[in-house]
Amino acid sequence: MKRREISRRSVLKGSLMASAFAGTASYFGPWKENRVWAQGAAKPIKLGLTCDASGQYGNSGQDDLRGIQMAIDEANAKGGVLGRKITWITADTETTPATGSRLAERFITREDCTILIGAVHSGVANAITQVAAKNGVIYLNTNSSAPSEAGENCSRIKFVWDGNGTNFSKASVANAVNSIGKNWMLLTNDYVWGHTTSAATKAQVEGAGGKVIDNLLVPQNTRDFTAYLLKIQQAKPDVVATAIGGDDIKALREQVAQLKLDGKPAWINNQQDWPDVWGSPGSLFGVFGTTWYHKLALPGVADFVKKWQANNKEGSIPVPGNVSYNGYMATRELLRAIERAGSTNNVKIIKELENLKVSATDRMQHFDAYMDPVTHQMQQTIYLARRNPKPADKTDLYEIISWTEPKAVADTDAQAKCKLVPYEQVPTVDS
Amino acid sequence: MIPTPQSDSARLITPTMLVLWLVLATVPFWIARVGLYPYLGIEILIWSLYALAFNLVLGTAGLPSFGHGAYFGIGAYAFGLCQFNVVANLWACLAAALAVAGLAGALVALFISHRRGIYYAFMTIAFGQIFWTVAIKSHKVTGGEDGLLKIARLPADFGFASFDLAGNVAFYYFVLMVFGIAVIVLWRLVHSPYGRVIAAIKQSETRAAHLGYNVWLYKASIFALSAAVSGFAGGLFAMAQLAAFPDVMSLHQSGYVVMMTLVGGGLVSFWGPVIGVFLFLIARDVIGAMTNAWMLYFGLLFIAVVLFRPEGVAGAIMAAWQNRSLNSMRQQGGTALRLLLGGGRWR
């Protein structure tokens, strides 16, 4: 219990140390040094990491950060990108859109960050996107999986790296309607990810001939689910599909397990993030989606886990999960794209990322992945899992029951909804 | 009554205002050199306006309103919704922010103006929570917890010339101009005969009623006025953030404006709220970047101020510069605090 999570303070210290080692400016007063760097070639590339440290997604945000840091450390160990060091700064976005907006302003205009990385909550991601787009700053949405992120809220400067609610629904719903039953009930976290994900689920259910008998909206930060569980019992659905995230889903899972409601009705949890699962491993039930698992029987996975563990000995989570993985992959691909572009010009990097293709081996997934140039969402393998009845060790909580190739679960409606501004309208940014 | 040299209270523009405006006008030239950034300047000006409006209720009228964030937030939503659904005109939408928040304030005033003390305070909290919940739940209208996004900084069209406010510096000067005008209006309001009646009601409702003033009407109208100006500031805030978010309406953030006003010295000085906002927002940015526990320190400062230095920072400055006795300021602050909740009769 004494173990403390990484606080924003220690993280900031880390960033201070990193920048001090890189021979750069101290935290106060970056402006003068910047003028000097502008003439030299060794000026570092500075990333702003917008990760939640508190609020509903505080745990996930910090796990995201661990993955991002790992990719940066690897690049720096190889001598940086384009011969330049990578430095970074982070602060707590508090799972609050307004805070995300303010910090994005600060990172861009005061800290001279030319790229922003990090998101779990889609409302926060939206707020950051607006500020980044105004300034032409590239923004990597690592972990927020609202379908609207690659649909109506897409942006030329934003790239989305997580599988989204539609992808997961496509992988799970049609099958469940046929094998379990046609009467569905939805439990929806009352914000953009919940709404758009449940809408995707509903479309899938109805497409497969099923019926949604009710959709209950759950306010963020709900802990007492009694009223909802009573209504579910009264309505007697075959399947309950949830789009609930963070600490809320942990509380729900515990209460469902306590009442032994986890068998009937059947539960489908759209996506379970590893930090939420690890926070309450005893109450895992139902079928749920993920993009990666630390015990996938694929080459490179074991090595990746070892490296990650060596970097994060003190953390509250013992192994990397999908959140850390997404953060790592997004950052690694960004840094590689800068190298390939041979420039830090934002439009050049954007064009590189739009044509991104990553082999299955390189992704440590079952299928090749690619960036959709129209929606800016990474198209990747989608896994379905359930509680592992025969765990090999105490972290072995999932039994992976299926993997689906990107094309089969692609969000085909997103392309029509997403309108990217032309390159000429993106303000030029160069670090 | 809020003390100011007699000559100043009769003026349209005081020397303090002129100096403040001049200093603020130079901000974009040096703000980056002290490690801050223009966007912070915008937030500070907008919150200052909001806190000045709030202090009409807290300092001038002595009414404990703890749910004022609601009107700030309503103004922000009104601005955005006007822009999207009515007309994308800066002046029309700022007027809408003012009017809608004023109406909401007037509606609430109907319910609370006959209440006092703790019951008044809690009614303002209850209404604040109601507006906040409605904002979060009305997805179709407000965007819910994700906020109302894509609000544009509309160009300022003066007829003879139109200015683009998209850049932070241009927008800063626009906000400064609006702030300047609003300060004059609020200054005149506080020092008008109307403002003096409000101050008399703060001292004793019974006495004011005996003198023939309709106490209820005065209490209700100052609350609605304060809400309207808060909403106007909220409209500016929506432009600054390019979005309207519900969290400024939460109880926490409503508490912040109370803290800023009290720490700054809003109970003894017109300028107190502005000082409090400067302190709070700059501290949040600078100290908040170094430690998570910065609210702890601000909280301790707040307790120290209300328990031992009720005159606030403004009181100390006035004592030093205008040659006033610190003790008299302190007594005045203490009395004002007491009037807020306890009422004069317990002294």
Next chain:
Amino acid sequence: MFDLLPHILNGLTLGLLFALIALGFMLIVGLMEQINLAHGSLFALGAYFAMQLMGPRPPFPADLAQSWLALPLGWRYAATLILAPAAVGLVGIAIEFCMRRTYGKDPLYGLLLTFGAAMVIEEMIRLTWGTRDYVLQVPQAVNGGFIFGDLIWSTYRFYAAGIAVAVIGLVWLLIEKTSFGATVKAGAHDSEIVRALGIDLTRLRLLVFVFGTMLAAVAGIIVAPIWGIRPHMGVDAVIPAFLVIVLGGVGSFWGAVVAGLLVGLAVGLSGAYASEWSLLSMYVLLVAVVTFRARGLWGKKSMLEA
């Protein structure tokens, strides 16, 4: 259309919990005319202390911890119900020592002081335990669910409601039927007479305050398994507690209990029809009552209004 009965029952249990949360707050307001805004933070502190005691690393020396952990869960839980509130009581003593400077002054000073104390305690909780959620272990006997009227109910919820009834009853007996209660009540309303009778008023106030803070801690432990343990839980508790007192009327014991039940029913019933709006219902209820009744349901004249 579905049966409303389950939602009424759910609302009643919730209402008893609200009343339990408000109890300590009400005692301090009613008997001392002080608003203890730190009530919520003490409530949270009770839950955190209990979690630490029930968790795998109890705050004892190694050998004592060994034998503590060897005890059956039920025994540890019962002991925690006494130990954690006692520890919170110590914090209460510290607050009371600061607060006694404000007696005789305006109640606003106490309110602001405890507001500060609330912020300090909440930040301390964040520093000590971080921002994550914790779960409080409870004995098997009160865990799990039972079937009633075709529905599975949470056993713990009814256990918690039962404890709430018991604690409310005991506090009422203590205040109304014992000489201690009589002295305390007299002290609140006319301190000079009490002093003339040779009773140590300073000690009396300390006792009342500490008793109130311990009740906050008990409520925290009882409610923790339902609401979860997190830094924000104090604010989540103090607002309904304050609301229940204002709704019931300052100084009225049964007013607060009835108000708690009303708030619970309002939340429970609105949860049946429009669950996403249910939190709003308590504020609407308050506005509806206080608009027409100046001092809530059964409030007495007090120095907290002027």
